[in-house]
Amino acid sequence: xxxxxxxxxxxxxxxxxxxxFADNYLLHGNASEAARGAGYARxxxxxxxxxxLKREDVLAYLAHRRHELMLEFGLSREEVVRELRAVAHxxxxxxxxxxxxxxxxxxxxxxxxxxxxxxxxxxxxxxEQTNADGxxxxxxxxxxxxxxxxxxxxxxxxxx
Numbered sequence: 001x002x003x004x005x006x007x008x009x010x011x012x013x014x015x016x017x018x019x020x021f022a023d024n025y026l027l028h029g030n031a032s033e034a035a036r037g038a039g040y041a042r043x044x045x046x047x048x049x050x051x052x053l054k055r056e057d058v059l060a061y062l063a064h065r066r067h068e069l070m071l072e073f074g075l076s077r078e079e080v081v082r083e084l085r086a087v088a089h090x091x092x093x094x095x096x097x098x099x100x101x102x103x104x105x106x107x108x109x110x111x112x113x114x115x116x117x118x119x120x121x122x123x124x125x126x127x128e129q130t131n132a133d134g135x136x137x138x139x140x141x142x143x144x145x146x147x148x149x150x151x152x153x154x155x156x157x158x159x160x
Contacts, residue, residue, distance in 0.1 A: 014057055014058065014061055017038050017039060017040075018038075018052065018055075018057070018058055018061075019061065020037065020038035020039065021034050021035055021037070021038035021040075021049070021052050021058070022034075022052075022058055022061050022062050022065065023065070024037035024038055025049075025053070025062065026062065026065055026066065026069070029081070030049075031046070031049030031050055031052070031053050032045045032046040032049045033045075033049075034049055034052075035048045035049035035052065082112070083115060086110065086112045086113060086115045086116050087115070087116045087148070087149045089110065089113075089116075090113060090116030090117075090148050090149075092146075093106065093108070093109075094106055094108070094109035094110070094113040094116075095109070095113070095117070095146065097144060101122040101124075101142045101144065103117070103120045103144075103146065115149075116148050116149050117146060117147070117148060117149070118147045118148055118149045119145070119146070119147040120144075120145070120146050120147075121144070121145045122142050122143070122144050122145075123142070123143045123144075123145075124140055124141070124142055124143075125140070125141045125142075125143060126138060126139070126140050126141075127139050127141075
């Protein structure tokens with residue numbers, strides 16, 4: 001049986017496998033996937049994950065870690081999930097360029113879709129051509145670059 005920790009603000013110590021389960025659960029919020037990530041058999045993972053989420057020591061550890069993460073990053077799990085959803089569900093069809101080269105959301109875009117844009121850059125290229133009659137024609141082309149956070153997250157945390 002795990003011993004009590006000296007600091008009463010921290011939950012009772014978990015077995016390594018229970019801690020792996022809880023940390024995996026905090027990562028993606030799926031008990032079956034967390035159980036598989038902790039090394040439980042694929043066929044038993046749904047049942048094992050469900051049972052682990054009923055254990056007081058596991059629940060106390062989850063609450064403690066959520067609180068630590070919120071203090072460390074200033075965001076709740078729900079806020080993090082909301083931001084990740086905005087990035088994960090971003091779609092080029094959610095954006096449109098206006099005539100002066102401004103990036104705006106299309107009418108069907110989710111309201112927080114702009115959060116998925118990491119970088120937006122316009123570059124104006126001008127070219128001049130002298131015509132046979134001596135007049136000059138000036139053409140302007142706007143090159144647009146849009147970088148989404150998805151590629152940044154994939155680089156930092158692995159592809160998803």
